[in-house]
């Protein structure tokens with residue numbers, strides 16, 4: 001039964017990144033009166049991200065719950081993107097060509113074999129490919145690459161088209177944008193300019209900045225810096241790959257995510273340096289050197305943008321999605337997977353708002369789990 005138009009209550013959301021805007025749009029559609037508070041909507045980690053929707057090629061031994069959560073969310077992506085296109089009148093930039101993971105040096109090949117063996121044990125089918133087979137699929141891949149695996153189910157999205165579509169969908173659904181900074185969430189929402197926003201329910205979705213907003217989040221979300229580059233193919237240069245290409249180069253991970261407009265996003269470094277968003281020379285050098293080893297043609301591309309963003313990290317690498325206190329929900333801590341996890345996060349938040357059961361895979365993200373974990 002459609003609940004569109006039913007008045008359910010006032011919802012205030014702190015933070016208008018992919019998570020806050022996705023929840024605002026869908027909550028407004030199901031009858032909530034929504035105010036979205038952010039001094040600069042869409043300017044956080046969601047603006048910087050690469051946009052991979054890649055639970056399988058991100059898989060890591062010991063993180064099986066995250067893999068299940070990500071796989072569940074990925075399944076929801078085509079419907080999420082379709083509904084968003086309809087609601088916003090804009091294309092959110094989903095790409096379905098898939099992903100290859102490749103290795104350059106002999107040591108990198110061993111790491112890739114370990115990943116393939118691990119995924120096979122989990123019954124996640126992957127195809128192993130020789131260098132020649134890879135170059136047949138993606139002629140942009142250079143001669144240093146000796147082998148790899150193909151994971152056609154791992155997708156990608158253009159994060160900036162996604163944010164534009166979410167903003168339009170929010171506006172069409174009647175979400176109110178309040179361009180202000182929240183000081184803390186306590187008896188409603190207190191802004192830094194002294195004003196208060198009253199609400200029946202508050203959702204904290206302020207990404208890496210969430211920990212300062214509520215005492216129960218203290219020490220549970222930290223910024224994890226990542227540098228990323230945006231390149232553009234120039235006339236005469238080799239075309240970019242059509243799939244996402246992930247690689248291990250001398251032990252360092254690097255990825256290239258193509259965009260529909262001939263752009264190529266190269267990422268990403270990872271450091272623990274607090275709230276620092278200045279790109280460094282060393283980070284840019286490493287990314288370019290490693291990416292060029294795999295995709296030699298990029299030497300002819302324009303270097304269009306260098307940026308750094310803050311992934312919202314948690315101690316156990318699982319997000320925090322659920323009820324934090326009476327009338328306070330949280331949806332943050334998505335780390336390196338916030339784009340991927342948007343659909344399952346929205347489904348969980350909507351279930352909680354509308355007193356319905358939360359998706360089974362999302363139970364691991366309950367903020368009430370032992371503090372030592374998350």
Ligand SMILES: Cc1cc2nc3c(=O)[nH]c(=O)nc-3n(C[C@H](O)[C@H](O)[C@H](O)COP(=O)(O)OP(=O)(O)OC[C@H]3O[C@@H](n4cnc5c(N)ncnc54)[C@H](O)[C@@H]3O)c2cc1C
Pocket residue numbers: 014015016017018019020037038039040041042043044045046047048049050051052053180181182183205206207208209210225226227228267268269308309310311312331332333334335336337338339340341
């Ligand atoms: C280099 C890099 C590459 C990445 N690549 C990928 C990828 O390929 N795939 C993937 O799934 N994920 C990726 N991520 C992770 C992804 O970007 C994040 O997990 C996701 O964007 C988090 O979304 P969010 O809405 O929680 O936070 P954000 O996008 O950071 O949004 C938080 C918002 O809260 C606002 N805010 C902060 N403090 C306050 C306050 N006090 N009051 C009001 N508003 C406030 C900010 O202005 C901001 O707009 C990447 C991240 C980085 C840095």
